[in-house]
Each structure stands twice: as C-alpha cells, then as structure tokens.
Amino acid sequence: MVDPTSDHHEDIDEDEAPNCAVCGDAIANEVTHRVTTWVEDGNVQTAHFCDEQCRAEWDEN
Known part of the structure; x- marks a missing residue:
C-alpha cells in the first residue's frame, strides 16, 4: 500500500493504489x-x- 500522504496522482500502479471507500x-x-x-x-x-x-x-451516511 502506498503512503496515504504521498501524491497518489503521480506514477502509482493500480495494484498499489488505494480503493475508493464508496x-x-x-x-x-x-x-x-x-x-x-x-x-x-x-x-x-x-x-x-x-x-x-x-x-x-x-459524508451523507
């Protein structure tokens, strides 16, 4: 898993990227x-x- 404080929009492989909570x-x-x-x-x-x-x-939930 990628550091959550890093720039996720730059050169991140989908396998290592976080998933949307929704x-x-x-x-x-x-x-x-x-x-x-x-x-x-x-x-x-x-x-x-x-x-x-x-x-x-x-936020609504």
Whole structure:
C-alpha cells in the first residue's frame, strides 16, 4: 500500500493504489483523489475517495 500522504496522482500502479471507500474503484493517477482522516479509539483512520462526489456521498451516511 502506498503512503496515504504521498501524491497518489503521480506514477502509482493500480495494484498499489488505494480503493475508493464508496465505489471501490482503484484511485491511481487521479488528481480528483480525496482523503479523509480521523482518530477513532486512539487509532488513525483514513478513507480514500476517487472524487468529491464520492466523498460527499460517504459524508451523507
């Protein structure tokens, strides 16, 4: 897995790319990639999204 703080839109192989938390698509070399980070039970959690629409849909749930 790629470091979540790296530039995912540059030279990332689809096999190593994170998947969108909403639609499940691999997020490789996409400038629309969004990440939400939060702390839950003392652990850092992250959710990756292929675009703003998927991030907004995740926020609604």
